[in-house]
Amino acid sequence: YARVRLYDDVPATGYAPGGLALNGEVEDYNVGLSPTGVTLADFSAACVDGTPLLTWETVSELQNQGFNLYRGVDSSNPDTQLNATMIPSQGPGSAQGFMYTWPDDTAQPDTMYYYWLEDVDFAGATAMHGPISAMCSAPTAVTFSNLDAGSTSAGVLSGWMVALALGVMLAGFVAVRRMRTT
Structure with a gap:
């Protein structure tokens, strides 16, 4: 709700915003300023x-x-x-x-x-x-469902490596002994 008072000169009886307008016009307007x-x-x-x-x-x-x-x-x-x-x-x-x-x-x-x-x-x-x-990037996470550090074939291979290393050491030992005896 708004009230507008228009004067053509300074009011003769002073300013009275809610009272009678002796030398002006008062108009009331419903401007719908309810909060929305x-x-x-x-x-x-x-x-x-x-x-x-x-x-x-x-x-x-x-x-x-x-x-x-x-x-x-x-x-x-x-x-x-x-x-x-x-x-x-x-x-x-x-x-x-x-x-x-x-x-x-x-x-x-x-x-x-x-x-x-x-x-x-x-x-x-x-x-x-x-x-x-x-701005979002695609997820980059990797998920492991099963991670096993050992395997059967790796165990067999490491056994052969140990046997080979022992064989080389034995051959070297025999060769050194033969050189000393001659």
Whole structure:
């Protein structure tokens, strides 16, 4: 609600914002400034197992119906909507805040993406938040299901190596003894 008072000169009786206008005009307007929409505490992205994980937290969700998430490869152009249907508010019209997460399973590794969050109120009005960015690499971890340090063929080979080494030493010993006796 707003009240506007217009004067063509300084008021004759002084300034009285709520009273009678003797030399001016008073008009009242309902401008609909009731609080609507979402107050965000955080909107961020992190890489989890090579996938961008989008997280947002609200302080309040007055008149909020839900959210849409958008992605683009250009920081000025959200070209892909990630959710097929609106992500519903956890507390439609609530003065309370909530935490949300969304994994971008369609993101390609090593590509810079920009993300926007759109909140939609019950009247269909929208507000866009962002962009934020994320570039995730593919996971590089290697997992061994079974690691064995020994094997049967290695045991046989090492046995032959020991026998060969003993044979060479024995031959050398015999050769040295023959040289001394002659």
